Amino acid sequence: STCIGQYDDAISITLAVLIVTGVALVQEMRSEESLKALASLVPPKGTVIRDGGAPHSILARELVPGDIVIVAAGFRVPADCR
Numbered sequence: 001s002t003c004i005g006q007y008d009d010a011i012s013i014t015l016a017v018l019i020v021t022g023v024a025l026v027q028e029m030r031s032e033e034s035l036k037a038l039a040s041l042v043p044p045k046g047t048v049i050r051d052g053g054a055p056h057s058i059l060a061r062e063l064v065p066g067d068i069v070i071v072a073a074g075f076r077v078p079a080d081c082r
Contacts, residue, residue, distance in 0.1 A: 046070075046078030 044060040049068040060078035063069070069081050 044076060044078050047075075 045057050046060050046063060047055050047057050047070040048063065049055050055070055063078060069078065071077060
């Protein structure tokens with residue numbers, strides 16, 4: 001539009017692009033904050049076997065060396081494992 005002398009159209013298009021970009025940025029920031037809040041509501045857990053016993057679910061922060069972590073498709077790995 002600027003090349004053919006239609007400056008009012010160029011300004012309108014630029015303004016529209018800036019508004020859309022600003023709205024997208026705000027929505028992205030809000031969604032990241034929501035995900036962080038949801039993650040804090042559900043602490044990470046893991047299924048482990050301790051001392052040769054039966055499998056049971058514990059919080060990831062309670063894992064200790066020697067725990068056998070049970071991992072299956074779709075599970076989150078709760079800590080650094082070997």
